[in-house]
Amino acid sequence: MEVTSEYTSHLFTIIYLIGSPLCFQVLAQANSTTFGDKCNHTTIMEGPIRTPKAIANCSILSINGTADYRYTLLNGSYNGIQIFRISEVGVVYQESEVDREKVSYFLIFIYVTSSDGKNSSVQLNIFVDDINDNPPVIFGNNTLPSISLSHIMGQSSIEFQIMAQDIDSGENSILEYTLTYTQHYINGLADVVSFLINVSDNGEPPLSTVAFKELYIMNGRCPVQKHTVNASSGVITSLFLCNVMLVSNKTGPLSSSNKTGPLLSNSSGLFEGDNVTMYCLYISNVDILSFKFINNNKIATASTNPFLIIMNVTIFDGGTYKCEIESSIGKVLSDDYYLLVQGK
Ligand SMILES: [Ca+2]
Numbered sequence: 001m002e003v004t005s006e007y008t009s010h011l012f013t014i015i016y017l018i019g020s021p022l023c024f025q026v027l028a029q030a031n032s033t034t035f036g037d038k039c040n041h042t043t044i045m046e047g048p049i050r051t052p053k054a055i056a057n058c059s060i061l062s063i064n065g066t067a068d069y070r071y072t073l074l075n076g077s078y079n080g081i082q083i084f085r086i087s088e089v090g091v092v093y094q095e096s097e098v099d100r101e102k103v104s105y106f107l108i109f110i111y112v113t114s115s116d117g118k119n120s121s122v123q124l125n126i127f128v129d130d131i132n133d134n135p136p137v138i139f140g141n142n143t144l145p146s147i148s149l150s151h152i153m154g155q156s157s158i159e160f161q162i163m164a165q166d167i168d169s170g171e172n173s174i175l176e177y178t179l180t181y182t183q184h185y186i187n188g189l190a191d192v193v194s195f196l197i198n199v200s201d202n203g204e205p206p207l208s209t210v211a212f213k214e215l216y217i218m219n220g221r222c223p224v225q226k227h228t229v230n231a232s233s234g235v236i237t238s239l240f241l242c243n244v245m246l247v248s249n250k251t252g253p254l255s256s257s258n259k260t261g262p263l264l265s266n267s268s269g270l271f272e273g274d275n276v277t278m279y280c281l282y283i284s285n286v287d288i289l290s291f292k293f294i295n296n297n298k299i300a301t302a303s304t305n306p307f308l309i310i311m312n313v314t315i316f317d318g319g320t321y322k323c324e325i326e327s328s329i330g331k332v333l334s335d336d337y338y339l340l341v342q343g344k
């Protein structure tokens, strides 16, 4: 009977080796034993599972084949949900779905005790592989910080970056930016450029999000524009060709006598000894730095206000006047105005 029993035991050992190559380990003759390297780690995929799935075989077989073994598992739950369990024969199952973006690694412990008093344990490292289950997320406000025209006069380029993140890993989190649409419109004194940027990850299949951003250019007109986006960094480079918005009235300074009221260039009401004020008329939406009144091609006065007051005019004050307006974005020169002073 004893021979028969040993024969049966060894036959069972051979079948078990073929059918269960993972984690097979002969229980040592000592009071404890170790599991093999193959029961140290495994990898599972995040996401839902339909039925419990075997992920590791941590069985132990006695060379005697006479003892009964009891397997238990520690740390098989997460947030009150049982994720892993171990079967009566030492196979570890995944019972519930896992989210790699919450837990990317589990460490569980397998304990085995035998009816003949032997026991052992092993730690099983479970790594979670990523699936592409998160689209990119765009950060920041839709409206970008406004830009003043005085900073981008003429042909200038502006750079700003679309900030986005994808919480998946690897290719599933690598982003690609594509400029899909731009629109330019005028809102009061501002030029507004709106952008639609497609942000896509490199997953299979890819997931994407559309970013909407608006750029306000204050106090200006910038009709010629070209926009490009760097596919990997999300940096948008906008090239503008902006117009000067400083407008002279182009009729020259206007003048008024303190006696006769406004003078026209062909009027004849200003006499020696009168006081006269000339105005430099202009329209501007940028800061004016200075006004120069130029009389007979010589600078008569330079000032930060648009007035030229001449007290007790003489005939030598007569002649052509023009004003030059200098702003933060350049200069304009008015047409000539002829000031006629008549002798008494
Ligand atoms: Ca993703």
Ligand SMILES: [Ca+2]
Binding pocket: 046, 100, 101, 130, 131, 132, 133, 134, 167, 168, 169, 172
């Ligand atoms: Ca993921």
